[in-house]
Amino acid sequence: MTSRGAPLTRRSVRWLDQRTASAPLLRKALRYLFPDHWSFLLGEVALYAFVVLVATGIYLTFFFVDSTKEVVYHGGYAPLYGQRVSEAYASVVHLSLFVRAGLLIRQTHHWAANVFIAAIVLHLFRIFFTGAYRKPRELTYWLGVTMLTLALLEAYVGYSLVDDLMSGMGLAIGYSVGLAIPFVGENLMNWLFDGMFPGSEQLWPRMYIAHVLIFPVLIAVLLTLHLLLVAMRHHTQFRRTKAQTEHTIVGIPAWPGQTPRSLGLLIGTAGVLFLLGGLVQINPIWLWGPYHTYSSTNGAQPDWYLGWLIGGLRLVPSFDLTIAGYTLVPNPFWGGAAFPLVVFGFLYLWPWLERRFTGDQAFHNLLDRPRDAPVRTAIGIAMIGWVFLVFLAGASDRVDVTFGLAYVSQIWVYRVLVWVLPVLFGLIAWWVCRELQAGERVLGERHEAEAEARLARPL
Amino acid sequence: MPALPPNPGAELAALALLGLSSLAALGFILIYAFGASLPDETQLLGASMGLALLFLAAALIVVGLRLVPSEEVAEAYPPQEHPGEQQVIAELVDESGTRFTRRRLFKLGLLGAGGTLGLAVLTPAASFGPLFHVGDFLRTPWRRGRRLVDEHGVPYRAADIERNDFYLAFPEGVSDEEKEQMAASLVVIRLDPAQLDLPPDLKGYDAHGILAYSRICTHAGCAITLYRAPLFQPAEPKPALVCPCHYSTFDPATGGTVTFGPAGRNLPLLPVFVDSKGFLRAKGNFNGPVGPSWWGVRMWKAQP
Numbered sequence: 001m002t003s004r005g006a007p008l009t010r011r012s013v014r015w016l017d018q019r020t021a022s023a024p025l026l027r028k029a030l031r032y033l034f035p036d037h038w039s040f041l042l043g044e045v046a047l048y049a050f051v052v053l054v055a056t057g058i059y060l061t062f063f064f065v066d067s068t069k070e071v072v073y074h075g076g077y078a079p080l081y082g083q084r085v086s087e088a089y090a091s092v093v094h095l096s097l098f099v100r101a102g103l104l105i106r107q108t109h110h111w112a113a114n115v116f117i118a119a120i121v122l123h124l125f126r127i128f129f130t131g132a133y134r135k136p137r138e139l140t141y142w143l144g145v146t147m148l149t150l151a152l153l154e155a156y157v158g159y160s161l162v163d164d165l166m167s168g169m170g171l172a173i174g175y176s177v178g179l180a181i182p183f184v185g186e187n188l189m190n191w192l193f194d195g196m197f198p199g200s201e202q203l204w205p206r207m208y209i210a211h212v213l214i215f216p217v218l219i220a221v222l223l224t225l226h227l228l229l230v231a232m233r234h235h236t237q238f239r240r241t242k243a244q245t246e247h248t249i250v251g252i253p254a255w256p257g258q259t260p261r262s263l264g265l266l267i268g269t270a271g272v273l274f275l276l277g278g279l280v281q282i283n284p285i286w287l288w289g290p291y292h293t294y295s296s297t298n299g300a301q302p303d304w305y306l307g308w309l310i311g312g313l314r315l316v317p318s319f320d321l322t323i324a325g326y327t328l329v330p331n332p333f334w335g336g337a338a339f340p341l342v343v344f345g346f347l348y349l350w351p352w353l354e355r356r357f358t359g360d361q362a363f364h365n366l367l368d369r370p371r372d373a374p375v376r377t378a379i380g381i382a383m384i385g386w387v388f389l390v391f392l393a394g395a396s397d398r399v400d401v402t403f404g405l406a407y408v409s410q411i412w413v414y415r416v417l418v419w420v421l422p423v424l425f426g427l428i429a430w431w432v433c434r435e436l437q438a439g440e441r442v443l444g445e446r447h448e449a450e451a452e453a454r455l456a457r458p459l
Numbered sequence: 460m461p462a463l464p465p466n467p468g469a470e471l472a473a474l475a476l477l478g479l480s481s482l483a484a485l486g487f488i489l490i491y492a493f494g495a496s497l498p499d500e501t502q503l504l505g506a507s508m509g510l511a512l513l514f515l516a517a518a519l520i521v522v523g524l525r526l527v528p529s530e531e532v533a534e535a536y537p538p539q540e541h542p543g544e545q546q547v548i549a550e551l552v553d554e555s556g557t558r559f560t561r562r563r564l565f566k567l568g569l570l571g572a573g574g575t576l577g578l579a580v581l582t583p584a585a586s587f588g589p590l591f592h593v594g595d596f597l598r599t600p601w602r603r604g605r606r607l608v609d610e611h612g613v614p615y616r617a618a619d620i621e622r623n624d625f626y627l628a629f630p631e632g633v634s635d636e637e638k639e640q641m642a643a644s645l646v647v648i649r650l651d652p653a654q655l656d657l658p659p660d661l662k663g664y665d666a667h668g669i670l671a672y673s674r675i676c677t678h679a680g681c682a683i684t685l686y687r688a689p690l691f692q693p694a695e696p697k698p699a700l701v702c703p704c705h706y707s708t709f710d711p712a713t714g715g716t717v718t719f720g721p722a723g724r725n726l727p728l729l730p731v732f733v734d735s736k737g738f739l740r741a742k743g744n745f746n747g748p749v750g751p752s753w754w755g756v757r758m759w760k761a762q763p
Contacts, residue, residue, distance in 0.1 A: 031532075031534075033532060033534055036531070070635060070636070084635060100491060100495065100500075101491060101501075101504050103501045104501050104504045104505050104508070107501075107505075108505070136539070169681055169704060172679065172680035172681055172704075172751075173679040173680065173681065173704060175680060175751070176678065176679035176680040176751035176752075177679070179680075179751050179752070179753045180751070180752065180753065180754075181754075182754045183754060185753045185754060186593055186596060186753040186754070186755075187590050187591060189753075190588050190589050190590065190592060190595070191585075191587050191588040191589070191590055192587065192588065193588060194587060194588035194589070195588060195589060195595065196595050196596060196640070196641065196750075197641060197680060197750070197751075198639055200588075202587075202588075232537070233536075233537065234536055234537060243533055246536070247535060247536055248533050248534070248535060248536065249533070249534055249535075249536050250531050250532070250533045251531060251532065252529050252530075252531055252532070253532055256527035256528060256529070257523065257527060257528065257529030257530070258523075258529075259523075260519045260520070260522040260523030260527060261519070261520065261523040261524075261529075263516075263519050264516045264517070264518075264519030264520040264522075264523060265516070266516075267512050267513075267515050267516040267519065268512070268513060268516030268517075268520075270512045271508075271509045271510070271511075271512030271513035271515075271516055272509065272513070273509075274505055274508040274509035274512060275505060275506065275509030275510075275513070276505075276509075277505050277509075278501055278502050278503070278504055278505005278506050278508065278509060279502055279505055279506060279509075292638070292639060292682075293638075293639045293640070293641055293643075293644065293675065293680075293682060294627060294638065294639075294643075294644035294674050294675075294682050295682050295684065296681045296682040296683075296684045296702070296703050296704065297684070297703060298684070298685060298703040299703070300703065300704070310704075310705070313678075313679060313704075313705045313721060314705045314706065314720070314721065315721075316721045317721065318707070318717045318719070318720060318721055318722055318723055319723050320723030320724060320752055320756075320757075322757065325757055326755060326757060326758060327723075327724075327752060327753075327754055327755055327756045327757045327758075328754055329754065330723060330724075330751070330752035330753060330754065330756065331678055331721050331722065331723035331752070332678060332679050332721070332751065335721070336679075363539050365536050397706065407706060408719060411706075
């Protein structure tokens with residue numbers, strides 16, 4: 001058989017296979033099955049937001065200057081004229097106001113970061129409440145949680161790089177939290193910042209290379225492993241019909257069914273992010289002004305994914321842990337370091353904890369519905385409730401301004417509520433799960449009885 | 460794959476969406492090329508790019524749902540494990556070590572070599588920044604006799620400091636770079652001397668009710684840029700210096716004690732006096748380390 005005259009597809013496949021011997025693998029990949037459920041798309045959205053972040057981020061690097069050297073601003077933005085600003089800040093103001101499409105790309109990048117982390121968190125909720133992390137998928141889960149921590153650090157560093165007033169305040173707080181770590185804090189921060197806050201001229205190049213190379217490459221590597229593990233074990237599935245079992249996967253093949261859907265989701269995610277980037281203003285840094293250690297502003301709020309930490313920092317009452325006049329643990333450690341350590345410690349340990357208490361060593365390809373595991377659902381809801389209440393407490397100042405509720409009273413109420421309400425949320429979730437289960441049992445019995453009655457009816 | 464009948468309606472819809480996507484993309488290019496003077500350039504660019512992508516996405520979704528076969532297929536999950544292969548691997552690993560007689564020692568040797576080499580590779584990272592230099596945290600640019608100046612370097616006179624207002628001050632003669640040091644900046648206020656209730660060790664730190672506190676919050680290092688100066692005493696709460704980051708609230712009348720919020724340490728106070736020409740000058744150094752706390756912070760004193 002000659003390749004002459006054969007259809008183009010066949011010739012291309014043949015050309016590729018002869019040079020790469022990849023036809024068996026490709027054939028398998030094309031028939032790889034994707035079980036269908038809307039919640040399985042959350043992880044995909046995170047992946048696509050990451051793609052948009054990389055693409056827009058590369059564009060931004062062509063304009064950003066990673067230097068905190070102070071210059072007197074002589075650019076075209078009149079309100080800043082003559083002020084002392086860092087080269088980094090000046091470059092972002094210039095990019096935002098005087099580079100064609102610069103503001104669009106920067107705002108899209110910022111929105112994509114917010115959506116990226118939101119999608120990861122929602123994906124995590126889905127994984128948690130359906131028990132998808134159980135054997136044999138613990139590694140996939142731990143990689144995912146690690147990517148969430150990296151994404152938070154990556155976003156924080158990116159937000160700090162701009163060197164506007166807000167980013168400087170955020171960096172000072174991060175520095176203070178690091179400084180508060182007992183036994184190592186002062187040396188750790190001295191080492192990272194190359195001296196006392198605000199650090200030496202080395203700091204910005206360091207943060208920059210972390211933001212554009214180290215963290216993104218780490219995330220990309222873990223992402224690859226994460227997806228590889230998903231593919232090797234195949235996706236989990238809900239039991240929608242009798243055909244879906246622990247041993248049989250039912251889904252739409254990658255080609256042709258899934259490909260246009262996933263491509264559509266990728267491009268749709270990018271589309272929504274560009275609409276947000278163009279139409280919904282985010283972080284107008286030329287209004288905030290440059291950062292100096294001696295300046296700050298009232299009513300500042302971080303991006304949403306740091307809201308739980310500002311809440312944690314604000315809620316802790318006034319005390320440093322001291323023993324006979326010796327400071328052991330300064331205050332910011334509790335809200336800024338211990339709190340996230342507890343939350344992430346819980347996330348990392350959970351698969352192990354659950355196995356420990358349920359004794360469940362089995363293989364799981366079928367997902368639970370949240371009601372199928374009332375205790376897990378209750379614990380998850382309680383944890384989310386806890387973190388969310390602390391998050392809300394972080395916005396107390398805005399509530400004070402908007403609704404006139406006194407800040408101090410709010411903080412006192414939250415200091416109690418964050419310990420009481422999560423327990424209540426958990427109990428309610430447990431009760432709802434049990435009721436749903438009972439309802440299903442009753443319904444099942446009724447269907448059975450009706451079927452029996454139909455059979456028993458005389459013809 | 461099952462042959463499905465054509466679906467001209469869906470095909471037409473997908474084509475229309477592709478056309479719209481092209482139009483929006485063209486729009487983006489035109490706005491970029493000719494829209495420099497448009498006031499809403501960013502919005503138009505974002506809308507056209509976003510719509511171009513969304514139309515394309517919609518076309519793909521139509522293709523996925525209506526035009527390509529998307530029937531569900533069943534297939535076996537991969538086997539839970541491969542006992543045969545597992546055994547081969549384990550045997551390969553175990554048998555390769557039959558010539559080693561002192562296995563334990565060898566493992567220890569490998570671990571030692573790997574560990575020390577790892578440590579050696581990491582050592583250059585120590586060049587990142589100074590280690591064990593806590594002294595830097597305590598150094599301040601303040602010394603006895605140094606005048607307090609404003610942002611532009613103009614010295615403050617005691618008469619400049621009015622009640623119910625607050626002032627940013629630096630040591631005279633510092634460079635712009637030195638102004639960024641946490642120990643450089645002050646928040647200066649004037650209280651009625653009758654209101655003052657300084658503890659015994661801070662007696663004489665004020666100059667006729669003028670108080671110069673460190674501007675950096677002892678909680679998380681933000682600048683204290685809020686001053687609550689009650690207009691209707693005693694109906695309103697007392698005067699307070701407040702940090703807007705986490706609302707740590709300090710009472711300036713009692714030596715910077717924390718009255719609310721998370722700060723765990725008093726706000727450091729710089730002793731000041733008024734010289735013969737009426738200028739404000741530092742009388743010494745702060746009564747404690749400036750800025751956010753670290754473990755052991757209470758052991759130390761601020762140094763010139």
